[in-house]
Amino acid sequence: xxxxxxxxxPNRDRNILLTIAATIGVALLLWLLxxxxxxxxxxxxxxxxxxxxxxxxxxLVNGTLGILSLGHHGFMLIGGYTxxxxxxxxxxxxxxxxxxxxxxxxFTLGLSIKNFFxxxxxxxxxxxxxxxxxxxxxxxxxxxxxxxxxxxxxxxxLRLRGDYLAIVTFGFGxxxxxxxSTRFFSPLTNGALGFSGVPIQFGKSVWWTFAFxxxxxxxxxxxxxxxxxxxxxxxxxxxxASEAMGVNLAYHKVLGFVISSFFAGxxxxxxxxxxxxxxxxxxxxxxxxxxLVALSVGGTGSITGVLLGTALVVFVRQYGDPLEQSYLITTxxxxxxxxxxxxxxxxxxxxxxxxxxxxxxxxxxFFLGAGVLTIILALLAPSLGIMQGEFRGxxxxxxxxxxxxxxxxxxxxxxxxxxxxxxxxxxxxxxxDQPTEEERKQDxxxxxxxxxxxxxxxxxxxxxxx
Amino acid sequence: xxxxxxxxxxVGRIMYLGTVHQRFSSAYFIRAFLESLKLGxxxxxxxxxxxxxxxxxxxxxxxxxxxxxxxxxxxxxxxxFSPYPLFVAALWSIFIAFGFxxxxxxxxxxxxxxxxxxxxxxxxxxxxxxLNQTTVNFFVALAFSMLLTGxxxxxxxxxxxxxxxxxxxNSLLITAIAVSFFWQNFGLLVFTNRQTxxxxxxxxxxxxxxxxxxxxxxxxxxxxxxxxxxxxxxxILTLFVTRTRLGKAMRASAQDAEVxxxxxxxxxxxxxxxxxxxxxxxxAGGAMWGLNFGSLNxxxxxxxxxxxxxxxxxxxGGIGSLPGAVIGALIIGFMENFMTAIFPKTAxxxxxxxxKDTFAFIxxxxxxxxxxxxxxxxxxxxxx
Numbered sequence: 001x002x003x004x005x006x007x008x009x010p011n012r013d014r015n016i017l018l019t020i021a022a023t024i025g026v027a028l029l030l031w032l033l034x035x036x037x038x039x040x041x042x043x044x045x046x047x048x049x050x051x052x053x054x055x056x057x058x059x060l061v062n063g064t065l066g067i068l069s070l071g072h073h074g075f076m077l078i079g080g081y082t083x084x085x086x087x088x089x090x091x092x093x094x095x096x097x098x099x100x101x102x103x104x105x106x107f108t109l110g111l112s113i114k115n116f117f118x119x120x121x122x123x124x125x126x127x128x129x130x131x132x133x134x135x136x137x138x139x140x141x142x143x144x145x146x147x148x149x150x151x152x153x154x155x156x157x158l159r160l161r162g163d164y165l166a167i168v169t170f171g172f173g174x175x176x177x178x179x180x181s182t183r184f185f186s187p188l189t190n191g192a193l194g195f196s197g198v199p200i201q202f203g204k205s206v207w208w209t210f211a212f213x214x215x216x217x218x219x220x221x222x223x224x225x226x227x228x229x230x231x232x233x234x235x236x237x238x239x240x241a242s243e244a245m246g247v248n249l250a251y252h253k254v255l256g257f258v259i260s261s262f263f264a265g266x267x268x269x270x271x272x273x274x275x276x277x278x279x280x281x282x283x284x285x286x287x288x289x290x291x292l293v294a295l296s297v298g299g300t301g302s303i304t305g306v307l308l309g310t311a312l313v314v315f316v317r318q319y320g321d322p323l324e325q326s327y328l329i330t331t332x333x334x335x336x337x338x339x340x341x342x343x344x345x346x347x348x349x350x351x352x353x354x355x356x357x358x359x360x361x362x363x364x365x366f367f368l369g370a371g372v373l374t375i376i377l378a379l380l381a382p383s384l385g386i387m388q389g390e391f392r393g394x395x396x397x398x399x400x401x402x403x404x405x406x407x408x409x410x411x412x413x414x415x416x417x418x419x420x421x422x423x424x425x426x427x428x429x430x431x432x433d434q435p436t437e438e439e440r441k442q443d444x445x446x447x448x449x450x451x452x453x454x455x456x457x458x459x460x461x462x463x464x465x466x
Numbered sequence: 467x468x469x470x471x472x473x474x475x476x477v478g479r480i481m482y483l484g485t486v487h488q489r490f491s492s493a494y495f496i497r498a499f500l501e502s503l504k505l506g507x508x509x510x511x512x513x514x515x516x517x518x519x520x521x522x523x524x525x526x527x528x529x530x531x532x533x534x535x536x537x538x539x540x541x542x543x544x545x546x547f548s549p550y551p552l553f554v555a556a557l558w559s560i561f562i563a564f565g566f567x568x569x570x571x572x573x574x575x576x577x578x579x580x581x582x583x584x585x586x587x588x589x590x591x592x593x594x595x596x597l598n599q600t601t602v603n604f605f606v607a608l609a610f611s612m613l614l615t616g617x618x619x620x621x622x623x624x625x626x627x628x629x630x631x632x633x634x635x636n637s638l639l640i641t642a643i644a645v646s647f648f649w650q651n652f653g654l655l656v657f658t659n660r661q662t663x664x665x666x667x668x669x670x671x672x673x674x675x676x677x678x679x680x681x682x683x684x685x686x687x688x689x690x691x692x693x694x695x696x697x698x699x700x701x702i703l704t705l706f707v708t709r710t711r712l713g714k715a716m717r718a719s720a721q722d723a724e725v726x727x728x729x730x731x732x733x734x735x736x737x738x739x740x741x742x743x744x745x746x747x748x749x750a751g752g753a754m755w756g757l758n759f760g761s762l763n764x765x766x767x768x769x770x771x772x773x774x775x776x777x778x779x780x781x782x783g784g785i786g787s788l789p790g791a792v793i794g795a796l797i798i799g800f801m802e803n804f805m806t807a808i809f810p811k812t813a814x815x816x817x818x819x820x821x822k823d824t825f826a827f828i829x830x831x832x833x834x835x836x837x838x839x840x841x842x843x844x845x846x847x848x849x850x
Binding site: 170 | 524526640643644647777820821
């Protein structure tokens, strides 16, 4: 799985047709899945698309540009709050204005796409039927505003390198959130109360979110394989060398950051619509942490991998709630013991496969012993009268994801697919590069039927008797 | 020069406030000064851990704020739930004795040295006896918690960071974030999201009232004790780093780990020592943080802000430098507390209390953009 896109691809027309067919196939699949009528499933799919937009755009900075950005939640906040403010329905605005606890002013409450269209005389676009158009305008404005903030943040901070840059982006992300919570900004953000009643028919709709995801993937993959993307990958591999080759570092970094912020803003807009409201605690650093898990598990730098990782994270978030219910303490202890035993087994298999010596290390005995001990203790607990009562696994999903991230980082830092991208040639098992003369000779030699025949060129020494 | 300008502005502002309202007497400012000093020395204890770890393995240890949180909770457990049953006390004591042995190892060189083992067994028996028989007082709990948290720091390094020594620095940073999230959510699992009262029975919480001019300053013994304890710990740390063999090895590894290894220094041991010392200081900071505020915040939140502010302090002072971390921490402490005291809420001004959490970030970004090496730090620019 090497990066081979610089070579003229064989079967280009077939691949384009297959891509179109696959898009239609995905659409049909979505239609099928939504027609099953499960609200949980369709909202999980929509969440996958929304977070997919965020992770694919974060991947442009973290993977393609090689900068660790930790402030994605801040840009999502800007896009989300802008969209929410611009699309909020009239009665919700009146509710906020009449509420004594709100600090919002009539001016900011008047900021809506509807009022704007009314003012310029496009009354046809202010009806309920054209809400989708107003949402589209609002979300684009949200994205553009996030891009502007990305520009403001990016120009000074992208001069830094490595982990300092990570800290500065983290700092900006937190500053955006902390300043949005102050009284100074509460006329715009409504303080800790936030907005409720953002229309949810867009964020919960599979069609809207997947359309945005498709556009995002298209734009970002085009960008990745353009000369611009090549320059960004050059910056990732070696800044100094690419500067020497004539790549304008500041321009490429800032533009990449701004594009990433734009899509983060779009994702933020869809996210508030998915949530049905904009609140400051839906834009915590946890969000960026989830995206980092998705990136690292799937493979930082690969859009395919990032989407796989997002699917995993969304699955854990939406379907992992059995982990957070309350069970008997003995059940928890049993589960823990089984996990310890499985860890011991994994160590054994891993070392066998890697042919490491010694095959059995102290950690194996430790996990085995601890696992057996825990299980025995859990089984004996009812008769001994210990470990009684129930225990609620509050925060178990985040613990699972953080342990997963540590394990991935320690054992497979490249993630599931590394930097490889999906390609139709994977499916057909084709070779994308032209074999060299040497390889062609080897292939010819290996595929010589003389060799494979008993008594052929390879087995002349041992002649079998019939 | 800049310092003089800032001092002039502060003094001018104090003079001006004195004419505005009776409330802003000298007692008000002395109290603000004491509070800022207290906060600054708490940040210093955390910042030293960041700066030592960064100095040696070039890692921003995101999980350090959570180590601080766990240290505070260890102290809480030790003083409020003792005496323990014998089995539990022995379990605690194994880790306490291990931490103690690690420290004795500094002077002796080997862990399986009979002297170290003897000290370890003695510490184990003593700790088990104390935890089983008595309600330990705050200082014993603090010492035990420091040892436990030190062992925790070593374990975090061994499990999560050590396999990644040669990996890209970004992967190391992501792992550190993951460790931090793990501890936050583990804390939530154990303590749920409520405040934990932290009121040990100790003379440090006694009231301290004295009069200055025409006003009285009402504070507690903590305003003196916290800076004093921090000062003692920092002095011990400085003596350790400058006077002992392992300290010398630490400084050598911070300059160039590879060459230090070639000269026969066990860099892994140095790294373990760094995590031990950093985590011990963070635990002391955590315990005194709880003492100062009377309660521990919910675990998912407690470590983040102090941790990131202390990190900002380490960067401002010059990351990798011990005096720099202390100076930076005092600057952050004064920025946060004294600034809000001299720009208070008045009739026509909202005050800047709401922005006090953002100061650290803004100062961090300004310092990184203008002078990334910090106030006393060396030049960290990358070589080709």
